[in-house]
Amino acid sequence: AQSVSQHNHHVILSEAASLELGCNYSYGGTVNLFWYVQYPGQHLQLLLKYFSGDPLVKGIKGFEAEFIKSKFSFNLRKPSVQWSDTAEYFCAVNEAGWPNFGNEKLTFGTGTRLTIIP
Amino acid sequence: EPEVTQTPSHQVTQMGQEVILRCVPISNHLYFYWYRQILGQKVEFLVSFYNNEISEKSEIFDDQFSVERPDGSNFTLKIRSTKLEDSAMYFCASSEISRNTEAFFGQGTRLTVV
Numbered sequence: 349a350q351s352v353s354q355h356n357h358h359v360i361l362s363e364a365a366s367l368e369l370g371c372n373y374s375y376g377g378t379v380n381l382f383w384y385v386q387y388p389g390q391h392l393q394l395l396l397k398y399f400s401g402d403p404l405v406k407g408i409k410g411f412e413a414e415f416i417k418s419k420f421s422f423n424l425r426k427p428s429v430q431w432s433d434t435a436e437y438f439c440a441v442n443e444a445g446w447p448n449f450g451n452e453k454l455t456f457g458t459g460t461r462l463t464i465i466p
Numbered sequence: 467e468p469e470v471t472q473t474p475s476h477q478v479t480q481m482g483q484e485v486i487l488r489c490v491p492i493s494n495h496l497y498f499y500w501y502r503q504i505l506g507q508k509v510e511f512l513v514s515f516y517n518n519e520i521s522e523k524s525e526i527f528d529d530q531f532s533v534e535r536p537d538g539s540n541f542t543l544k545i546r547s548t549k550l551e552d553s554a555m556y557f558c559a560s561s562e563i564s565r566n567t568e569a570f571f572g573q574g575t576r577l578t579v580v
Contacts, residue, residue, distance in 0.1 A: 384571070391469065392559075394570075453514055454509075454569060456508050459509070
């Protein structure tokens with residue numbers, strides 16, 4: 349069975365600081381990887397996704413993530429955070445490969461609450 | 467931008483009562499899902515639904531739970547006899563049936579069982 353670990357439960361940063369949120373997964377097969385964000389009172393929104401190809405993935409709002417297969421990691425980064433990045437961030441995986449087309453159920457991490465201090 | 471909508475945003479119910487949580491998936495999506503998040507815990511998969519039937523369900527999704535697509539737009543989750551431990555945020559999601567797709571989530575329904 350898949351599992352996802354997010355080791356940072358709550359991260360507090362000042363504006364303009366650099367961000368890295370950790371995500372490690374456990375699964376023996378091929379996975380798709382996702383980062384979702386939930387702003388206060390809003391829906392889960394996709395930040396970025398990795399299916400195959402270049403392991404460095406760029407997403408919306410200046411976020412990027414790097415898939416390191418040997419470390420089973422998919423850490424989220426942003427060089428300079430803004431107050432508006434205050435939100436809950438979720439790493440998720442699902443099983444990839446035939447006959448799955450990305451419709452497989454997601455396994456989520458526990459989430460990381462990010463607070464940006466102006 | 468199309469989005470998944472859920473109603474109500476907050477539901478309070480007494481233990482033992484039936485609740486129905488409603489979702490309107492994105493119109494051209496064919497896969498539908500329910501997830502839940504108990505406060506302070508992970509977002510957990512409950513059930514996926516495709517072609518008018520359950521395609522997969524978790525062990526959480528026992529006989530007290532059911533899903534239905536009563537018409538061409540709504541997707542509902544029913545809990546027949548709620549328990550205190552059903553209190554959680556329930557998220558609906560939908561996705562296309564193409565390769566390299568992702569799930570789009572609603573904003574959730576907070577269910578409080580008292």
